[in-house]
Amino acid sequence: MAQFNLYDSLIDLSMIKSYCREKGSLCLYAKEEHFVQQGEVGKYLGVVESGYFKYQVITSSGKEAVVGFAFEGEIVVDFYNSYNRCPSEITIKAGSASSVSQIRISEARELINTTFDGNLSSLNGILFNEIYVRYLELYRKTPTERYIDLINQYPQIFDIVSLRDIASYLLITPVYLSRIRKIIAINTGE
Template sequence: MKNFNHYAGREEFSAFKDFFLTHGQCKEMKKKEYFTLQGALATHGAYIEEGLFRYICTDDRGYEHIVGYSFAGEYVGDYPACLKKEKAMVSIQAASDARIYYASAEDMRNFFSTNEMTQNLERILAEELFVQTYMRLLDIYCKTPTELYLDLVKRYPDFQNFITLKEVASFLRVTPETISHIRKKFE
């Protein structure tokens, strides 16, 4: 199965994964348990061995917006805030029971400064994060809700087994009714 977040499929990512598996601590997380809270200092990142996490941004009016997901085989954490010692811009919640290997931001910074290969890996991860964010921005402005939904199905065909209709709607920035209409077209 393809990775939901494209960077995880890159060969270079295996060194980052190995870092977490070797130096990280294993933790079992229950569904709805928070890994990171919006507004709190982001202190850890993790590799997801099993499970699914949702990224939630709460606006000034108190409305929650699903802004991303991380699946098994991927990194989970507010990467920019973690490495820059800043407050998290999102809450990150387990959307299913999960097993992660987590490490401190300090340990991640030390890992990235180990040698030229790890410094290059840090640059690649930053580039991938930028590309992912840029593509999401273009998609929001240039694609129809149907195209966005079909892209999601193509990238992660099993998502409907893990993500509610309401969450899909929030992630795609449409109403749940719109998602229902789109699904009916393709049944």
Template sequence: MQDLPNAYDLIYKNVARFIDLTDEEKGLFKSFLKEGNAKRTEFILQPGEITNYEYFVVKGCLKVYSVDNNGAEHVSMFAIEDFWTGDMASFMLRQPSTYFIKALEDSEFLMLSKQNFERLFEELPKFERFYRNLYQRSLVSYISRTNQGISLTAEERYEIFLNKYPQIANRIKQKDLAAYLGITPEFLSMIRSKISKNL
């Protein structure tokens, strides 16, 4: 992993949003983490596998998605630097995943195994507060996105994505963004054309 000290600085800052760690506690947390990487187009999880890790992205971009019976992709999230990702149900319940996690760019990440996840709570109980906050925010985001899919137009959902994730929009292909929004690439192209004409 390149520029390793910065990788850990990034995850320490992420954790510091919810809890404070002493230098000793940072060292213990670091000992529970494993370094990983994936080349562009490489999968780090596929349906039927049980995920053994939660992933914290240090560099690159990962796509979490499923494929329906008609072969259409449905993107759940994009994870770039400073994002956590994974399949929570598979990780927590030890059940086969229904998701793909694929690298859209050469990516580097820190990985926390299920075993070390449990050890972390035992040895540093304050991490329960960190993960409670992390998962609560994830749930709120999921509910909000579900409601948007019901009540908002595709154009409105696209504009929300651009406002919320401007750092992601220029790093992903149109077909991937369309799969996230639940529309076809052609319809997304029409929306973009309409917006650009109104500027």
């Protein structure tokens, strides 16, 4: 699948990924097992070797809402909170049986400081930009446009992620997602 998190292609993370793979531990996560629990300080940074992880928040009504993903070859971490030793605002859990080459966040902190010479402004700027663009698209685009963008950029996502989680990520209900898919299928003759 194409790179889902754009920051991964805008920042050279190869040294961090190599370090995780060479010096880290390969850990297996069962579907729904937590990598980071909301309210706790994250302990690890890792590279997803197989499967995927979903980033979730708990809404005011107590429901889980998907706000992001990390797929094979991508970094999985609640970067800001883990790096700064703050309780996480999100839960990161395996969306399927998954494996991660992971290192302790203390190791990651040292590695990141060395890799970026203690200057995290470029890293933070790229992470902020990705979040900001997503935020603006929630206002700029209709749910149908966001869905079309998602399937055009990541056509395999439906082979990996459940419809419920994709709907949550798009901020729509699964029923509405099914309607969008049906209308598109009718309009394209599929």
